[in-house]
Amino acid sequence: MGAPSTTATTPGSTDQRWYRIRGGAPLHGSVEASGAKNSVTKLMVATLLTPAPCTLTRVPRIAEVDVVLGMLTELGTHVEWLDEHTVRLTTERIADASLSEAYSGVNRIPILMMGPLLHRVGEAVIPLPGGCRIGKRPVDFHLAGLRAMGAEIVEQVRSVQVKTLGLRGTHVALPFPSVGATENLLLAAVRAQGTTVISNAAVEPEVVDLILFLQQMGALVDVEADRTIVVQGVDRLRGATHAPIHDRIEVASFAAAAVATDGRIEVVGARQDHLMTFLNHLRRLGGEFEVTPRGMTFFRARALEATHVQTDVHPGFMTDWQQPLVVLLTQARGASVIHETIYEDRFGYTRQLAEMGADIALSTLCLGGKSCRFAARDFEHSAVVSGPTPLTGVDLTIPDLRAGFAYVLAALSADGTSVIRGTRFLERGYEDPVGKLRSVGAQVETDPVPADRVAADRVAADQVPAVH
Known part of the structure; x- marks a missing residue:
């Protein structure tokens, strides 16, 4: 079993130890959103379900x-790259159903491979997943669903052993509409014997994108009312070609950059239907948008004003939109409240924003108007942001992917120069962030890694908790 292969240079990748960003300049121009990381990586796993070739276009060239x-x-x-962003994946046979423990803690993708491997060879050994330092994110829902479908599971310290004589359809009611658990059950159900009903399923655009790909491969999947997904198992799946959706998190990131700097940015590939809740909050805050033939343009319509936001599962306000919004709220007049209901420990990044001058108070109370599953559990999952407060450039260290762009946004909004370290987190989820930022006028300098140290840095990057 080999270790993760991370040394190949990819077009569009960047190898920086830090970014130096000078703030205060409005951003103007156009950027194209890449394919959604949270969709593309799951589509890649789905290709294991068939021995036929599958082709994915619009694949971001990122470390993840x-x-x-x-x-x-x-x-x-x-793996065959047909052009810079098109890859053809063919798994004629499974060479080894035991994925290396070197991937333990790297990201949450291995746990999604259980269903496809069980269908192909009847067994698998999968390392336990990792994730950003934003909460425990257990895999109990995943394992319980697979057990109900007939999988025998033995949990070990760093891995999970699974085997089956054949998965069968069943009814799984998820305690929470987990995206990962829904995707896992979908991947297991499409070739299971009989019908699987997933109640309280996640219905995020990325989940729907996976369903569309599986349908092209020959799967029978119905998305019904009340978060119910019904899957009728089929004997085999064929190859397919699919263009993943654009990354709605990246779209929101550049939308926030336009509003924060009082600039104007067109994001090619942005879709209004993927951003409805975000757009409502952006407008309440003082931002505005226009739909264009290529995507959407974002800008500031008036002075920013405080607002209240509660993160939730789709179609609610996405948890990954929370971080850039918090930076915007530091420049809004009044006290804003953000209630995080998806992850219990996602406000740690705000402490470094406070060093820049932000006024952010964390609370263990549910301040969003209703109680959530973290009520009375001593988690700081609400924040009160008072503003406007001028931000000053400082040295920052990125703790996780989504905090990474929030720090970039804060640096762009600040007076003076900020140095941002830990950029490998950002580059695992954003394709060519420096190039895109420069294309809209951001003043970003980088510290290129010498060629003889690139491979070592990339290996080191794979030992840290993964992106969400």
């Missing part, structure tokens, strides 16, 4: 994609 391709290669997948 490289990591998943390394996993697939280890399992027996042939």
Whole structure:
């Protein structure tokens, strides 16, 4: 079993130890949103369900994609890049159903491979997943659902052993509409014997994108009312070609950058239907948008004003939109409240924003108007942001992917220069962030890693908790 392959240079990748950003300049121009990381990586796993070739276009050249391709290669997948953003994946046979423990804690993708491997060879050994330092994010829902479908599971310290004589359809009621658990059950159900009903399922655009790909492969999947997904199992799936959705998190990130700097940015590939809740809050705050033939343009319509936001599952306000919004709220007049209901420990990044001058108070109370599952559990999952407060450039260290762009946004809004370290987190989820920022006028300098140290840095990056 090999270790993760992370040394190949990919077009569009960047190898920086830090960014130096000078703030205070409005951003103007156009950027194109990449394919959604949270969709592409799951689509790659789905290709394991068939021995036929599958082609994915609009694939972002980011480190997280490289990591998943390394996993697939280890399992027996042939990877062929047809152009800079198009990859063909063919898994004629599973060479090894035991994924290396080197991937333990790297990201949450391995746990999604259980269903496809059980269908292909009847067994698998999968390392336990990792994730951003934003909460425990257990896999109990995943394992309980697979057990109900007939999988025998033995949990070990760093891995999970699974085997089956054949998965069968069943009714799984998820205690929480978990995106990962829904995707896992979908991947297991499409080739299971009989019908699987997933109640309280996640219905995020990325989940729907996976369903559309599976349907092209020959799966029978119905999305019904009240978060119910019904899957009728089929004997085999064929190859397919699919263009993943654009990354709605990246879209929101650049939308926030336009509003924060009082600039104007068109994001090519932005879709209003994927952003409805975000757009409502952006407008209440003082931002505005226009739909264009290529996507959407974002800008500031008036002075920013405080607002109240509660994160929730789709179609609610996405938890990954929370961080750039908090930076915007530091420049809004009044006291804003953000209630985080998805992850219990996602406000740690605000402490460094406070060093820049932000006035952010954390609370263990549910301040969003209703109680959530973290009520009375001593988690600081609400924040009160008072503003406007001028931000001053400082040295920052990125703790996780989504906090990474929030720090970039804060640096762009600040007076003076900020140095941001830990950029590998950002680059695992954002394709060519420096190039895109420069294209809209951001003043960003970087510290390139010498060629003889690139491989070592990339290996080190794969030992840290993964992106969400």
